[in-house]
Amino acid sequence: MEDVRENLRISSDAQSNSLSKKELVVIDHAKKVFNDKLEVGCTGCGYCLPCPQGVDIPENFAKYNDYYLFGTPETKERFKFGYEMGLLNGERASACTECGECEKLCTQEIQIMKELKKVKKLYET
Ligand code: SF4
Ligand code: SF4
Numbered sequence: 001m002e003d004v005r006e007n008l009r010i011s012s013d014a015q016s017n018s019l020s021k022k023e024l025v026v027i028d029h030a031k032k033v034f035n036d037k038l039e040v041g042c043t044g045c046g047y048c049l050p051c052p053q054g055v056d057i058p059e060n061f062a063k064y065n066d067y068y069l070f071g072t073p074e075t076k077e078r079f080k081f082g083y084e085m086g087l088l089n090g091e092r093a094s095a096c097t098e099c100g101e102c103e104k105l106c107t108q109e110i111q112i113m114k115e116l117k118k119v120k121k122l123y124e125t
Contacts, residue, residue: 039068040115041108048102048112056091057102057112063087064119076122083123093120 019027042061051057063086067079089095093116102112 034069037069038065039118040065040110042110043108045107047107048105051096051102052099053095053097054090055093055095055102055116056087057116059087059091060093060116060119061110064115064122067122080123092124093117094124096120 040061042058042065044058044062046058048057063079063083066082067076071079083092096113096116098113100113103110106112
Protein backbone atom coordinates (compact mmCIF):
# COMPACT_ATOMS: atom_id res chain seq x y z
CA MET A 1 0.00 0.00 0.00
CA GLU A 2 2.87 2.30 0.83
CA ASP A 3 4.29 1.75 -2.68
CA VAL A 4 0.92 2.52 -4.27
CA ARG A 5 0.68 5.77 -2.29
CA GLU A 6 4.19 6.76 -3.31
CA ASN A 7 3.50 6.00 -6.97
CA LEU A 8 0.31 8.08 -6.83
CA ARG A 9 2.15 10.97 -5.19
CA ILE A 10 4.95 10.88 -7.79
CA SER A 11 2.57 10.74 -10.74
CA SER A 12 0.51 13.62 -9.28
CA ASP A 13 3.59 15.79 -8.74
CA ALA A 14 5.35 14.98 -12.01
CA GLN A 15 5.01 17.31 -14.96
CA SER A 16 5.22 16.08 -18.54
CA ASN A 17 8.52 16.93 -20.28
CA SER A 18 10.06 17.69 -16.90
CA LEU A 19 13.39 15.94 -17.55
CA SER A 20 16.30 18.24 -18.30
CA LYS A 21 18.44 17.89 -21.44
CA LYS A 22 21.24 16.53 -19.28
CA GLU A 23 18.96 13.86 -17.81
CA LEU A 24 17.71 12.90 -21.28
CA VAL A 25 21.31 12.49 -22.47
CA VAL A 26 22.04 10.19 -19.52
CA ILE A 27 18.93 8.11 -20.30
CA ASP A 28 19.87 7.87 -24.00
CA HIS A 29 23.36 6.78 -23.08
CA ALA A 30 22.05 4.13 -20.66
CA LYS A 31 19.64 2.91 -23.36
CA LYS A 32 22.48 2.61 -25.87
CA VAL A 33 24.72 0.69 -23.45
CA PHE A 34 21.83 -1.64 -22.65
CA ASN A 35 20.87 -2.22 -26.30
CA ASP A 36 24.49 -2.76 -27.38
CA LYS A 37 24.84 -5.57 -24.86
CA LEU A 38 21.52 -7.20 -25.70
CA GLU A 39 22.09 -10.35 -27.78
CA VAL A 40 18.51 -11.17 -28.79
CA GLY A 41 15.90 -8.45 -29.22
CA CYS A 42 13.12 -10.49 -27.66
CA THR A 43 10.48 -8.36 -25.96
CA GLY A 44 9.00 -11.30 -24.04
CA CYS A 45 5.61 -10.72 -25.69
CA GLY A 46 4.93 -14.46 -25.94
CA TYR A 47 3.23 -14.35 -29.35
CA CYS A 48 5.48 -17.21 -30.49
CA LEU A 49 3.96 -19.50 -27.86
CA PRO A 50 2.92 -22.17 -27.32
CA CYS A 51 5.76 -24.15 -28.81
CA PRO A 52 4.49 -27.66 -29.68
CA GLN A 53 7.54 -29.08 -27.88
CA GLY A 54 7.06 -26.91 -24.82
CA VAL A 55 10.14 -24.73 -25.28
CA ASP A 56 9.77 -21.56 -23.22
CA ILE A 57 11.18 -19.31 -25.94
CA PRO A 58 11.02 -15.91 -24.19
CA GLU A 59 12.48 -17.27 -20.95
CA ASN A 60 15.37 -18.85 -22.85
CA PHE A 61 16.13 -15.51 -24.47
CA ALA A 62 15.71 -13.60 -21.20
CA LYS A 63 18.23 -15.83 -19.47
CA TYR A 64 20.55 -15.67 -22.46
CA ASN A 65 20.43 -11.86 -22.49
CA ASP A 66 21.00 -11.76 -18.73
CA TYR A 67 24.37 -13.38 -19.20
CA TYR A 68 25.47 -10.84 -21.81
CA LEU A 69 24.08 -7.92 -19.82
CA PHE A 70 25.32 -8.81 -16.36
CA GLY A 71 27.60 -11.84 -16.57
CA THR A 72 31.31 -12.39 -17.06
CA PRO A 73 33.24 -15.55 -17.99
CA GLU A 74 33.94 -15.91 -14.24
CA THR A 75 30.24 -15.89 -13.35
CA LYS A 76 29.10 -18.10 -16.24
CA GLU A 77 28.57 -21.13 -14.01
CA ARG A 78 26.25 -19.12 -11.75
CA PHE A 79 24.16 -18.05 -14.76
CA LYS A 80 24.14 -21.62 -16.01
CA PHE A 81 22.83 -22.73 -12.63
CA GLY A 82 20.10 -20.09 -12.85
CA TYR A 83 19.15 -21.42 -16.29
CA GLU A 84 18.92 -24.99 -15.01
CA MET A 85 16.88 -23.93 -12.00
CA GLY A 86 14.56 -21.68 -13.98
CA LEU A 87 13.69 -24.00 -16.86
CA LEU A 88 12.55 -27.62 -16.90
CA ASN A 89 14.28 -29.98 -19.35
CA GLY A 90 11.47 -29.75 -21.90
CA GLU A 91 11.44 -25.94 -21.73
CA ARG A 92 15.14 -25.57 -22.56
CA ALA A 93 16.65 -24.67 -25.92
CA SER A 94 17.73 -28.26 -26.55
CA ALA A 95 14.07 -29.36 -26.75
CA CYS A 96 13.61 -27.40 -30.00
CA THR A 97 13.01 -29.71 -32.96
CA GLU A 98 13.26 -26.85 -35.48
CA CYS A 99 9.70 -27.13 -36.75
CA GLY A 100 9.78 -23.38 -37.50
CA GLU A 101 6.24 -22.64 -36.25
CA CYS A 102 7.36 -19.97 -33.79
CA GLU A 103 9.28 -17.94 -36.36
CA LYS A 104 6.11 -17.32 -38.38
CA LEU A 105 4.62 -15.65 -35.29
CA CYS A 106 7.50 -13.66 -33.87
CA THR A 107 6.69 -9.96 -33.72
CA GLN A 108 10.39 -9.05 -33.87
CA GLU A 109 11.23 -11.40 -36.76
CA ILE A 110 13.85 -13.11 -34.64
CA GLN A 111 15.55 -16.15 -36.12
CA ILE A 112 14.42 -18.16 -33.14
CA MET A 113 15.86 -21.54 -34.18
CA LYS A 114 19.28 -20.04 -34.82
CA GLU A 115 19.25 -18.08 -31.56
CA LEU A 116 18.11 -21.07 -29.54
CA LYS A 117 21.15 -22.96 -30.79
CA LYS A 118 23.31 -20.22 -29.28
CA VAL A 119 21.41 -20.49 -25.98
CA LYS A 120 21.99 -24.22 -26.02
CA LYS A 121 25.69 -23.72 -26.69
CA LEU A 122 26.04 -21.28 -23.81
CA TYR A 123 24.01 -23.11 -21.19
CA GLU A 124 23.62 -26.74 -22.21
CA THR A 125 27.03 -27.81 -23.44
S1 SF4 B 1 11.12 -24.13 -33.94
FE1 SF4 B 1 11.66 -25.00 -31.95
S2 SF4 B 1 11.06 -23.46 -30.47
FE2 SF4 B 1 10.04 -22.95 -32.38
S3 SF4 B 1 8.01 -23.90 -32.22
FE3 SF4 B 1 9.35 -25.36 -33.28
S4 SF4 B 1 10.18 -26.66 -31.65
FE4 SF4 B 1 9.33 -24.84 -30.68
S1 SF4 C 1 7.31 -13.53 -30.40
FE1 SF4 C 1 9.50 -13.02 -30.67
S2 SF4 C 1 9.75 -11.20 -29.39
FE2 SF4 C 1 7.86 -12.19 -28.70
S3 SF4 C 1 8.48 -13.60 -27.05
FE3 SF4 C 1 8.54 -14.76 -28.94
S4 SF4 C 1 10.67 -14.60 -29.62
FE4 SF4 C 1 10.34 -12.99 -28.14
